[in-house]
Each structure stands twice: as C-alpha cells, then as structure tokens.
Amino acid sequence: MTVNNSAAVAQRAASNTTDAVEEQTRTFFADAVTWFHSHWLQILIAAALAVGIVFVLHILRRWGMRLCERSEGPAGWGTIIGKAVARTGNFFIIMTAAKLVSGYAAPPEMLAKTIDFLFTVAAVFQAAIWAREIILGAIEKKTESENYHGEALLSALGLIRLLVTVALFAVALVVVLDNLGVNVTGLVAGLGVGGIAIGLAAQGIFADLFAALAIIFDRPFRRGDKVQYDDTVGVVEGIGLKSTRIRSFNGEQRIISNKNLLDKEIQNISNRDHVRIKLPVGVAYETPPEQLEAMPDMLTQIGEEAGATVARASFEDFGDSSVNFQLWFDIPGDDWPTAHKTRDKVIIGILRRFAAEGISIPFPTQTTYTADPQGKLILPYPEVQPVMRVDKEDGER
Structure with missing residues (x-):
C-alpha cells in the first residue's frame, strides 16, 4: 500500500511539473505575440542593429584569422591576440548582438531573462576560451624565443594545455551554475578537497613535473x-x-x-666564458735574489706567449725544499682540451726558460741528523778516511 502511495505521489508531481512547463510555454508565446504586435517597429530596428553587430563581430574575427595567417617566425603579442579573436564563437556573437539590442526592443520579462542567461553562459565560456588562447600563446612565445626543442617540451606543453583548459572551464562552469541560482559553495569546497587529496597522493610526481617545467622555462x-x-x-x-x-x-x-x-x-x-688554471712553480733556495725578484714578470711573459691571459703571477710561500710561486692564467671559452693544450705550452715554456736562465726546480728532499749518547752530532754520511799507501814487497807504509 505504501509503495502504491509513493508511486501515485511521484506521478502527481511529474504531472504538475509538466503542467507548469506547458503553462509557462503558453504564457511565453502569448507574451511574445502581444509584444510583436505592439513593438513591431522597434523589433525590426533592433533586428537590423543586431545584424549589423553580428557583421562587425564577424569582420573582427576574420581580421584575427588573417593576422594569424600572415604571422611568420616567433609569435608576437599581435599574433597571440589574433588567435584569441579568431576563436570567437558564433553563439557568443549572436547572444552579444541580442543583449545589446534587447533594451531598445523592450522584450517581455521572460524573454529578457532568457537573453540575459544565454548571454552570461556565452560570455563566461568565451572568456575562458580567450584566456586559454592568450595564456598558451604567451607560453609558446616564451618557448619559441628561447629556442626550446624536444619531446619533453611537447609533453610539457600538452600537459600545460590540459591543466589550463580544465582550470578555466571549471571556473566558467562554477560561474554559470552560480548564475542559475545553484549553491556552488559545496561544489567549490568539494573540488578543493579533491584537489588536495590528489596532490597529496601524487606529490612526488607533481614535484618532479613542476621541476621539469621550471627547467624548461627558467x-x-x-x-x-x-x-x-x-x-x-x-x-x-x-x-x-x-x-x-x-x-x-x-x-x-x-x-x-x-x-x-x-x-x-x-x-x-x-655558460663559462673562460677556463682558469692555477699552476704552482717551485724554484731552489739557491736561486739568486735577483732572479727570484724577476720571477713574476718572467712567468707572466711565458703565459702570454702561450696565448693565455695571466690573472696573477706572484710569490706564494716558502716550501720545505723550494721557494714557491703561483701562476694563474685564463683561456677564453669553455673548451677543456684547448685549455689543457695551452697549459702544456706554459709548462714547456717555463722549463725552457728555466734551463736557459740556469734556474733549477728542486726535487723534494729531506735530511735527517742524529746524535750519539754524548750529544755529538753524527753526520748522515760516512767520514772520508785518509788514503794510505802500502808497499807490496815489504808491507811497509
């Protein structure tokens, strides 16, 4: 019995809804006929104005298409705006014309509300399309100006295009539902919670993904x-x-x-504009002070003759077995093989110049001194014994 009552209630509700729709439809057409008979002149003028507006908007869209066709090389902002204008839809053009002339024709309330609603839907989604074209055009302009190529770039652009499209049309859908009187607070909260859940679940993947985008664009x-x-x-x-x-x-x-x-x-x-090489040079302590004083200028001359730009040539410190100098020189570019060849020229030039000047590069040496229990110094080499002559015949000295 309860099931039959529920079915009857549902049937009556559906019947009432159908009757209400039919009544509204009859009222709409009746008001439209009355409006047409009483405002036929305004309607004709408004229709003519609407046709003119549609014609102008089509001309603007055609201008955007031609601007895109004439563009060569990297896309500029004119081309980006042209692509956005070229994506203007016919539905938006028609509803824009209807919205602009509806006030002059003074349509019935229901027709005016219908025009307002359809214009809002068309304008919101058209704005999303324009925004998508401008954003993607700006990104493509960036990539073309930086001469990016490769499969990773194509994948990244495809992913960016998908994310931008979904985000913009989701916002457009929320705006349209809000204009319909739907409470979108719960929907927005649900989308936010869902986005956070997806982000937490795939945070590693998204971290690497956005890092890839940063590498490509930064x-x-x-x-x-x-x-x-x-x-x-x-x-x-x-x-x-x-x-x-x-x-x-x-x-x-x-x-x-x-x-x-x-x-x-x-x-x-x-991106390195030069290669810097540091070359330590040690000379013997026995080198005369005059030659030690001339050593920085000598090293600078050798480096410049080898084709390097000398940054510094100077005394460094006192080593264990040598007086140490430091030669710093730069080789233009980032080619290590060329830099090593120049370094070899500098080394050979130093050896040749030292040989000509009589300057020696000492081997690392170390001398150990010991003492006997009485404290007498014991030399690290044996004492030279006096030479004694021995007569073979009589054995006398």
Whole structure:
C-alpha cells in the first residue's frame, strides 16, 4: 500500500511539473505575440542593429584569422591576440548582438531573462576560451624565443594545455551554475578537497613535473649543456617530465629526478666564458735574489706567449725544499682540451726558460741528523778516511 502511495505521489508531481512547463510555454508565446504586435517597429530596428553587430563581430574575427595567417617566425603579442579573436564563437556573437539590442526592443520579462542567461553562459565560456588562447600563446612565445626543442617540451606543453583548459572551464562552469541560482559553495569546497587529496597522493610526481617545467622555462640548463653537480660532470642528454639524463664524462649515463637535481647547486659549464688554471712553480733556495725578484714578470711573459691571459703571477710561500710561486692564467671559452693544450705550452715554456736562465726546480728532499749518547752530532754520511799507501814487497807504509 505504501509503495502504491509513493508511486501515485511521484506521478502527481511529474504531472504538475509538466503542467507548469506547458503553462509557462503558453504564457511565453502569448507574451511574445502581444509584444510583436505592439513593438513591431522597434523589433525590426533592433533586428537590423543586431545584424549589423553580428557583421562587425564577424569582420573582427576574420581580421584575427588573417593576422594569424600572415604571422611568420616567433609569435608576437599581435599574433597571440589574433588567435584569441579568431576563436570567437558564433553563439557568443549572436547572444552579444541580442543583449545589446534587447533594451531598445523592450522584450517581455521572460524573454529578457532568457537573453540575459544565454548571454552570461556565452560570455563566461568565451572568456575562458580567450584566456586559454592568450595564456598558451604567451607560453609558446616564451618557448619559441628561447629556442626550446624536444619531446619533453611537447609533453610539457600538452600537459600545460590540459591543466589550463580544465582550470578555466571549471571556473566558467562554477560561474554559470552560480548564475542559475545553484549553491556552488559545496561544489567549490568539494573540488578543493579533491584537489588536495590528489596532490597529496601524487606529490612526488607533481614535484618532479613542476621541476621539469621550471627547467624548461627558467632554463638553468638545456639539452647539450655541460653541467656539474656534486661529483658528477657530464652532458645533458634529455630532460623528461620525471627525470633528467646526464652522460658522464666517464661514459656512464646518470639519471636523477628533476626535483632532486634542482635542489642541488648546478654549475653550467657551457655558460663559462673562460677556463682558469692555477699552476704552482717551485724554484731552489739557491736561486739568486735577483732572479727570484724577476720571477713574476718572467712567468707572466711565458703565459702570454702561450696565448693565455695571466690573472696573477706572484710569490706564494716558502716550501720545505723550494721557494714557491703561483701562476694563474685564463683561456677564453669553455673548451677543456684547448685549455689543457695551452697549459702544456706554459709548462714547456717555463722549463725552457728555466734551463736557459740556469734556474733549477728542486726535487723534494729531506735530511735527517742524529746524535750519539754524548750529544755529538753524527753526520748522515760516512767520514772520508785518509788514503794510505802500502808497499807490496815489504808491507811497509
């Protein structure tokens, strides 16, 4: 019996809803006929104005399309705006014209509310489309100006396009529902909680993902650059959405997550404008003071003759077995083989100049002195004994 009553109640509710819709429809058409008969001249004028507005908006959209077709090379802001204008929809154009002329035609209340609602829906979603085109165009402009290439960039741009589209259209949907009178507070809270849950569950993946985007757009290094971090020195072979692959100078490929890589101090060797080499030089203590005094100028001359830019050549300290000097010189560029060849020229030049000047580079030496129990010094080498002559025949001295 209860089931039958519930079914009857539901049937009556559905019947009442249908009747209400039919009544509203009849009222709408009746008001529309009355409005047309009483305002036919205003309606015709408004229709003519609406056609003119639609024509102008189509001309603007066509201008945006032509602007995109004429663009060559990296996209500028004019091209980006042109692409956004070219994505203007026909529904938005029609509803914009209807909204602009509706006040002059003085339509019935129900028709005016319908026009307002449809215009709001069209404007909100059209604004989302324009915003998406401008944001993605700005990102593409950045990548083109920086000459980015590669599969990782295409994947990153695809992911950015998806995230931007979902975010903008989600906001547009919330705005439309709010205009319909729907309480969107719970929906917004639910979306926020869901986003937090997804973010916590995949925080490692998202951390590496956004680190990859930071590498691509902030450009601390690019594919083919020589980098150094910790004890690793190598060439960047690929930048993925999860990890970066570096070919070490020792031959092995090293893979490190993007987040961990950005947390380190990275030295981009490819951006180095010169290679600095520090070369210690030690000369014997027996070297005359005049030659020691001329040593910095001599080392500077040798470095410049080898093609290096000398940064410093000066006395360093007193060593255990030599007077030490330090020669610092720079080689332009970041090519280590060239730098090593220049260093070899400097070393050979020093040896030749020292040989010509009679300057010796001493071997590291150490002399040990001991004493007998009475404190007498014992030399580290045997005493030379006097030579004695012996006669073989009589054995006399």
